[in-house]
Amino acid sequence: MEYVALTVGFIVIMAGLWAIMTRKNIIRIIIGFSIFDTGLHIVMVALAYVKGRTAPILDNTVALDDAVNLIVDPVPQALVLTAIVIGLGVTALMLIFAMKLHREKKTLDIRSFKDLKW
């Protein structure tokens, strides 16, 4: 069971990649990126999970002096937080780009933005 989360994470990553690589609508591609990021986050958290332990929140249920053995690894979780923030920033920026692209050509089809090539 402990690999379920990991597997799910990879499936989500693959789904995101699939969206990025096959969808033609820019908004969908951006959604693909979000999914991709989400998958990554799931994988990160899943990797930090140790069977039988609890979330790394130091409250009443976790004894402070034995916390190291009771909670899962907190570092990936911290990393996930950071990653989420960054992902948000990236998504926002991409949306801005999408907006500007639409303003330019009145379309969101990625295939129509090929002014730069070769």
Place this chain on the structure above:
Amino acid sequence: MSEEKNINKFENPDYAKREVTGPDGEVFIVDPIKDYFSDERPQVYLPNSIPVVEKFLNWARAESLWVLGFGTGCGSIEIPPLMTPRFDAFRFGVQSRPTPRQSNVFIISGYLAVKTLKRVIRSYEQMPNPKYVLALGSCTINGGMYFDSYNTINRLDQYMPVDVYVAGCMPRPEALLAGFNKLKELIKDGKGEKANEYAENFDWYKANQKKIIKDWNMPDYNW
């Protein structure tokens, strides 16, 4: 249209004065007749002052007659047989040369149109002194059957000095050979000085030539 322009018939456009721009932008006039042709008059070349030497040289000149291969009229067909076994003019030191510079004898072979006369004069003047003229056929003597033609001359000696006339219409090669021998005699006697005669009476000859050659278009003397 440029063709419509009335061109001066007597002037060769190639010899007209023209304005030329040099490579450094200098503009100047080129007058071809003056710039491209020598305008010196012919000179009289005196025979060698030592009579014996002159006699020897005359003998050499007489025995080495180099003929300019220029057929002016119908008589030119009589010249090639001269070199055949039948007549063999080589025996007499007669050879044909393709260029006037290396020839001594000019055979005027028959009638001379005005147009041809111009070329004949040019070639004659290009031959080196001493030079001899052998006129062939009655046309050169009095115009022959073309005496009343508007474009054939009547008497050659009005335009250039003639050493020997060979009469007939046409004279056969034998007559021509006789003419050569007559010419040889003249030269050996020191009478082959017609080139000097031409130089001495140059103005008279020129006046006659220019009277009928209206589009002169060449220097007065062609070196």
Place this chain on the structure above:
Amino acid sequence: MKDLITKLSKAFELKDVVYQRSDMTFATANKENLISLITHMRDNEGFSHFVMLTCTDWIEDNVFQLTYILNNPTDKHDLAVRCMIDREEATMTSAHHLWKHIATYQRELKEMYGIEFPGSPRLNENFILEGWDDIPPMRRDFDTKQFSADTFFPRERPETNDPTEYMKKQLHPKDWTEQKAK
């Protein structure tokens, strides 16, 4: 051919038609119709070859007769069109646009008869004569003998003999005197 001539006679006012030979016909057109006639002949009647252009000086009638000879190579037929032009004002429409080589004939006629062909290429350049400044030499009012006498320093000619008589006299003087005596 006769049909053709008949047909053309109307349109181009042909006169003096002469059927010279079975394959040669002469006709006279007037100056105005001539060019359109030969153009028509060339374009529609198969006279694709221009043989020659020549001139005759009818000084008595005060005209030049220009003769344009055309040839139909398929029918092997010649048509010669005459055209009379005034001698005093000898000008004819140029036909060099129909056949290029007509220009050369016209140059010759200009030089030899003084006939003008306005527009013909190189018309005024020398053709055969160089530097000719007298009246054109082929005109019959040009006295070539006089010209020669004036220009070419004629030699005084000795008395002339009938060659037959002269040779008889030289070779058989006896016979000759006998004959003379008779």
Place this chain on the structure above:
Amino acid sequence: MISPIHIITIGLGGAFALGFVSKKAKALTTSLMLVAIALMGTISGSWLFELLSGGTETMVYTAGFKPPYSINLLMGLNEALLTTMINFVGLLGGIYLFGNLKKAGSHAVMVFLVFIMGLNVIVMTRDAFNLFVFMEVVSIATAGLILLTETGKSVQAGFKYMMATGIVAGIFLLGVIFAYYFSGSLNIDDLAAANITAIKGGAVAVMMILVALVLELKPFPANGWALDVYEASDPGVAALISAASATAFYYVLFKVISIGNADWYNIIAIAGMITFVGSNLFGVKQDKARRLLGYSSVGQLGLLMAILGLKPYLGDKLEFIAITILVSHYLAKAGLFWLAGIIEQENIKDWAILRRKPIFLVLFGTFVFALIGFPPFPSFYGKWELILALSSAGQYYAIAFILIGSFLEGIYLFRWLGYAIKLDYTKLPEIKIEWNKVIPVAIFGVLIYVIGAYTGTQMSGLDSLCYGPLLMIPFLYAIDSLKVPIKNTIAILGVATFAARVLPGLYETDMLRFIFTFIFLVGGILTLIAGYAYKGKREGFYPVALLMFVGLALIIRASNTLEFFYGWEIMTAGSYFLIIRGKKSMPHGLSYMLFSIAGAYALLAGFGLSFAETPSIEISSLSAITSNITIIFSLLAIGFMTKTASLGLHIWLPGAHAEAESDVSPMVSAILLKAGVFGLMILMIAMGHSPEATNIGYVLGWLGAITALVGNLAAAFQEDAKRLLAYSSISQLGYILFALAMMSHLGWMTAMVYSINHFLYKAILFLTIGAVVMRVGTHYMYKMGGLIKNMPMAFVAVMIGIIALSGVPPLSGFAGKWLFYNAVLDVQWYFQGAIVFFSGIIAFLYLFKLIYSVFLGQLKDNLRHVKDISIWFAIPIYTLILGIMIFSAKPEWVLQPLGDMVSQWYPNSALSWDGGLATGPYGYWNGTGVMITVGIMFMALLGWLLLVSRKAVKVKQFNIVYSAEAPQRPETTHVSYNMFAGYNKALGWLVAPKITEFWDTMTDWVHSVAHYGRQLYSGNGQVYVTYVVAYILAIYFTMIF
């Protein structure tokens, strides 16, 4: 010292603080930002200074804990250097973008500051996740900066960039998290120590990290997005991306690669080399300036990547090589992008606009030469060390790839430079000068020289003389606005001083070098004298002419291969500029340069291989080589033969020599070609005695013979006088090659005599014909004619020149022919010898055509008033004629010392001297006697003719017999055009331009490959993502197998 952490604090703090400044005070905001970057730069700079002067590196722990519990930053020498570079280019880039940033407002300013700060952190951080964070920060900031100039294109490029980096970052993050999972630490050093590649999954983690970093360096073909960014973003931004980002990311790979195992070096090396070759190949077809720079940037990154991947073979040279090439790229590419921004021309053909402000052209040229790796720029030394190290390690394929890639880069860069130098600029607009944009470029332009000079001092084996004379060049540039006479005098004095220093004493110690120094320097002085004939300023001529002479002098003086190569490249650069000065020289300049580069790379490879054989760069050590002789000898010979224009490598020469200026042609023909001869001689002296070299010599002999034949035959069919002489040069060099290849005493004597003679008469001919061309304004012989009347001086010079060239006794050319016969019979090369002899007679065809068409025949209308050649040309010409006369009258004065000299290498077998009488193994010849006999006879006969024809009348040009007509026009009476039509009919097929066609076909192929290949970059962002993913998969599968 200030802690490096403050770089971050200043950056972040500054960015925050800027938010508080009034939005309206835009200038203030931007200035504050610059101050902040300057402060950051000061910190890193002070660290650099500290560490260089012996300080210790420091580690900063951000949270006070040691890793893995906190993020740590390292400030070592590399970091200090790179952060200084980044901050420096950031500062200058900020200044450059001042206007744009001010307009865009404080947000843009903040983004800019964060961008620079992010790059600093990327360099310094030792924490993988921190790396990820700041890579994302930089990525977002880059995307923001791309929007600084908002055009349709830049938005598209930005989006593609976001897509690609999004995937890359995701992979990187995945890799980091797995690495953490396996090692329990995020610290790079810990990761490296943990050796996680050994674990099954760990290898994948490492793969993901490294492949992401490789992808950040834009490997081919997964780099379409990068090209778009370079093309579409503001040039100022592109400069930063190319100079700063690339530097930072390269360093990231540099430090992170330690977590991978040895296989990774190979993969990165291969990826780098593919990128280097691939993107330079596709660049060949590109004509948009900034996209071209993008290709070049990507290519250079590929090269750097390859260098990193080759680390195991480079050893301790790695850092030197990487830094020199990185610095060159950094300075040159930033400078080029900035230039692109200043002149605002998209098409590379419009870069001719640079000539409106020549200083820009100088900068442009500097950057181009720095990119290709010419001395004295740092990349030259980098490439040199790289090749040497690689060949020591036996990495021949790597050498081949790197040199091919460099060559491809040379194609488009020098084509571009040629456009800038030669194309018409009058229709282009003025350049808008904004000082904030010019100053950064200028600073970089100066820096690249300074750093180059500094690098040079770090090289062992480079004599200070090698860059001493180069100081003459900037000096001459400084006085470029003076008139010709002054500059010419200075230039002559310069060369003369150098000659006066070098020549005395050399005769006794080293005859060979004496002769070539004499040819180079005295020849140089003589040809420079002709320069007095020019009026006005002749801008740019003197520096490049001197550059060439300095290069030539350096070649002679070189004692080791580095110096030699240094001089060779300097000479190439100088001669390139000289050649391209001609009116229609653009394509010829390019082909000259390309053949020269190719030749130089052959030399480089040869030197590298020889270094591998004998770990020494001394030229004398070449003779110690025992294995690989065939390949080394061939490479070096091919390198030198590009300069001697042997058949197959000759196609640059005719155009280059023909279109060059009147006094440049003799420089490049009579003098420059001898550099190749000198090189060949050096090579054969060192290596010629081995049997392998003798075999190659046999091939070279045939090559020389055929070159001689084809060159002369082609010369006979030319209509252009200078082109004719150029082909003649090809064939003369063919003789020399043939004679050298005999590798015998007499053969080398012949070669030396030919070299000296060729110098003398080809200088005479080219100078005279050049002077005539100056007067008459055309190269075409059929437009001249009859000039003997106007130019008797020129005529006499040409007549003596052609008599000497044709080898007719009694002039000096015969010495060569006589020796040649004896030599040929001596080595039994009968058929080759017969071919050479045949070609020697063919020389009569073109020599007659030359002198007849120009000086005899009919004088043309427009040339009636031309004057004789300028006295300044006549002085050197007649000096050289004096030389020929002395040589002819007393050949033993030259030949005996030559014989002694050649005996050092090839002992004299049979040639003996008795006064003026030379006796060879087969024949004998008394040069002086023949001269006297012929002279007396000639004068006697001339006297006789003058006596018998004393009364001759002088006539004019139309007084000729002309079939009783008179000539109409001089043009129609002058026989010149297609003079040897019958000969052409019979033998013209021999000179059908097959070789030109061959090279044309090669060029077409390269262009076709580039054309079809680059359609890979379809412009669709999604496709690019696919490439990225495919690249990852490819690497993954490579790893598996």
Place this chain on the structure above:
Amino acid sequence: MDFDLKRLGFTLLGLLIVLNWGMLMSAIMRKVGARVARRYGIPWYQPWIDLVKNYALRSQITHGIMFYLGPVFRISGGVGLFLFMPMIIGSELWMNYSFQGDLVLLMYFQFFGMLGMALGAGEGGHPNSAIGISRGLSQFTVIEVPMTLAIISLAIQYDTLSLVDIVKAQQGGFQNWTVWTNPVATIAGMLALLGALSHSPFNLVKAPNEIPIGPPTEYHGAFLGVLRTNAAILHVVEAALFMNLFFGGATNWFEFILKTFLIYFWSVFVGVVFPRFRIEQSVAWFLKIPLVFGILAIILYM
């Protein structure tokens, strides 16, 4: 000095002999041609008369300085070739100045005259001159190929490039002549000789009916006299070169005259049979048959 004067005297005497023999030889050749055509032909003294006549012409023109120098170069080429050629073997004094140079000098000295003639004719400004020279040079280049190969073959055979040594090696009976010891080279050389003497079919330089006598079109009078003098010398000297190379040289003047006559007659003999080549035909011909013999000559002796 005393010795030198004596040598000079003998050399000049030899030159006189060669000049007169050359003229007589050309007269005989023309006489032979005439008799073949059943003509009487020229008197045997005609060349002398022509020469005197040419020198005796009174008026002359000149086109410029090269117009003078051209014939001088030309005759220097002929006389120089004579000077460096050994005439009579076994006599030190009839060896002329052959001690100053070897076969290579002789081969290259041929060009001296050609070049001068080309320049002089060029100064004349006549188009035919230039055409003639361009033809002459074109043909000359290919004539020299079999010639060179033959000479190289001889140099290999006799191991020397000295003409004197080559001749000396052939002494002692006609079986030692090169024509027997190296027949292939002899064939190559003799075929080259046809071109060198430019009789028909290789007379396209002067080509009387095409480009009226080519290079000397403008030459006349004393200039032409000089050229004819040279032609007389050159023909004998060329024949002498081939005599020395292939036919054992001459030990007395009679042998000299006989051999040069026969060698010269060879080219005349071919000339009366064949019509003229065009230039590209001539070039191609020399690069076919004579070249093959030349190559064969070397291969046989390599």
